Amino acid sequence: MVKDNIETVKKGDIEIKVIRELCISAATCVVYAPSTFDLDEDSIAIIKKGEWDKLEKIIASAQSCPVAAIEVIVKGEKVWPK
Numbered sequence: 180m181v182k183d184n185i186e187t188v189k190k191g192d193i194e195i196k197v198i199r200e201l202c203i204s205a206a207t208c209v210v211y212a213p214s215t216f217d218l219d220e221d222s223i224a225i226i227k228k229g230e231w232d233k234l235e236k237i238i239a240s241a242q243s244c245p246v247a248a249i250e251v252i253v254k255g256e257k258v259w260p261k
Contacts, residue, residue, distance in 0.1 A: 211239045212232040216240060
């Protein structure tokens with residue numbers, strides 16, 4: 180769901196947020212977690228439907244974002260960014 184220019188998707192214990200206005204289309208998220216992230220028609224990061232990458236790859240993907248446009252929450256606790 181996109182609300183206030185933030186896309187939020189929750190699957191099980193993992194919740195991912197993409198702050199769309201921060202995204203600069205670096206696409207490092209796609210490199211690190213290609214089953215979880217893609218770029219839309221405007222080259223802004225989106226969260227894919229279907230099976231996601233393992234949590235470690237999702238966190239590495241978020242950490243690779245040069246503008247911290249991705250947040251990862253696990254069991255209600257923000258694990259990235261700290």
